[in-house]
Each structure stands twice: as C-alpha cells, then as structure tokens.
Amino acid sequence: MRDTPPPRLRLRTLGDVGEIRDLMARVYPPPHGPEAIWSAENLRLHLKAFPEGQMVVEAGEHLVGTATAQRVPLAAALASHTWSGITGHGSLSTHDPAGDALYGVNIAVDPAWQERGIGRLLYQGRIDLARRLGCRAFVAGARIPGYHRMAAEMTPEAYVAAVAEGRIFDPTLSKQIRVGFQVRGVLRDYAHDVETMGHAALILMEL
Numbered sequence: 424m425r426d427t428p429p430p431r432l433r434l435r436t437l438g439d440v441g442e443i444r445d446l447m448a449r450v451y452p453p454p455h456g457p458e459a460i461w462s463a464e465n466l467r468l469h470l471k472a473f474p475e476g477q478m479v480v481e482a483g484e485h486l487v488g489t490a491t492a493q494r495v496p497l498a499a500a501l502a503s504h505t506w507s508g509i510t511g512h513g514s515l516s517t518h519d520p521a522g523d524a525l526y527g528v529n530i531a532v533d534p535a536w537q538e539r540g541i542g543r544l545l546y547q548g549r550i551d552l553a554r555r556l557g558c559r560a561f562v563a564g565a566r567i568p569g570y571h572r573m574a575a576e577m578t579p580e581a582y583v584a585a586v587a588e589g590r591i592f593d594p595t596l597s598k599q600i601r602v603g604f605q606v607r608g609v610l611r612d613y614a615h616d617v618e619t620m621g622h623a624a625l626i627l628m629e630l
C-alpha cells in the first residue's frame with residue numbers, strides 16, 4: 424500500500440465497465456442478489472446519457488470507488504419515488520438535461536478502502552459538478568444498511584430519526600450526514616435490499 428499513488432477522482436470511461444462490475448461484486452456480496460451489481464449495458468447507457476455525472480476513484484491501477492448521477496427536476500426528487508422509477512430501472516433514461524437537482528443514483532467504495540476518504544472524494548466531485556451546472560440541490564435516496572438489525576424494534580422512520588440525531592451510527596447514512604446532507608424523510612419500498620429491508624432516507628444538500 425505504501426507505493427500506491429494517492430487516490431485520484433476522474434470521469435468514468437467505457438474501459439472501466441468490467442472493473443466497476445468487479446468492484447460492485449465486492450461491495451454487494453451474497454446475500455445481496457445480482458441486481459445489486461450494475462449491468463454492463465446500464466454502465467454504457469450512463470455514459471451516453473450524462474457522461475460528466477459518472478465518476479470513479481482510482482488508486483494505482485485499480486478502481487476503488489464509483490459513483491453515478493443524473494439530473495432530475497427537484498420537485499420529482501423531493502416527491503415520493505422509487506429508485507427504479509426515478510432512474511429508468513438504472514438506465515438513466517429519465518435523465519433531464521435541464522433538471523435543477525443532481526440525483527445520486529449510486530455510490531460504492533471497495534470495502535477494503537472504506538472510511539479512508541474515498542466516499543468524500545466522490546461526493547465532493549458531484550457537489551462541484553452540481554454547482555458548475557447551476558443545480559439548486561443534490562438529492563439522493565440514502566441506504567440504511569443498519570436498519571435490518573433494528574427492524575424488530577423500530578420503524579424505518581424512527582431509525583432514520585435516530586441516525587439523524589446521532590443516537591445510532593448507520594454505516595452509510597451517518598457518513599452522508601457527515602458530508603453535509605440533511606434528512607428530509609423516508610422513502611418506503613425504495614429498492615429491494617436485504618440490509619435496508621427496502622427502505623431509504625430521502626437526503627438533500629442545498630447548493
């Protein structure tokens with residue numbers, strides 16, 4: 424690790440498709456299903472729809488992080504929605520070049536590299552992009568992977584409130600709050616996910 428150059432944020436290219444799929448498989452091992460891993464077809468469609476919204480972080484010769492974004496109308500991002508509905512089943516066919524919100528479709532950091540600033544690099548790259556584009560806000564459906572451990576005791580709303588207040592640490596939502604997002608509610612049945620039990624927090628950063 425000592426000889427590895429510092430992690431570097433850059434735009435995704437077509438040549439990254441295979442490595443991103445390998446990275447996603449490390450981030451989402453079983454019991455996550457294959458739907459948690461980007462298809463090569465969708466990764467290619469992202470580059471056609473909105474190339475400047477597709478970012479990776481490389482460390483030496485390997486990718487250690489990936490993030491996908493699109494533009495949508497802010498009103499659509501703040502309304503109740505599912506991941507599939509707002510992203511066109513992950514294809515970004517719903518990308519709106521005039522959308523006044525940047526929408527975080529996906530972010531994933533190699534487990535061996537998590538909690539070392541790679542996520543921050545990917546968030547900052549997208550915050551900078553959203554500001555350059557004149558977007559009013561950066562919005563996402565945030566995973567709450569710690570929820571399945573608490574589901575017998577509390578609703579997703581109570582869990583998200585406890586994370587927002589700092590009473591519970593969630594491995595994903597707590598980091599997003601640290602980066603500057605505010606919690607705006609819960610998106611029930613947002614996306615199939617064994618850890619989140621399908622639920623997500625609606626998060627927003629005003630720009």
Ligand SMILES: CC(C)(COP(=O)(O)OP(=O)(O)OC[C@H]1O[C@@H](n2cnc3c(N)ncnc32)[C@H](O)[C@@H]1OP(=O)(O)O)[C@@H](O)C(=O)NCCC(=O)NCCS
Pocket residue numbers: 450529530531532533536537538539540541542543544564565566568594595597598599601602
């Ligand atoms: C969520 C995810 C992308 C974050 O990436 P990461 O590289 O671990 O994040 P970072 O190390 O950059 O940390 C982000 C912020 O959280 C803080 N943070 C990280 N670990 C923390 C911890 N254990 N306790 C408190 N804060 C912590 C960091 O300090 C940083 O804030 P800062 O830049 O102000 O210092 C990563 O954990 C991941 O890929 N998770 C699995 C997939 C997933 O859930 N994706 C999200 C989809 S919504």
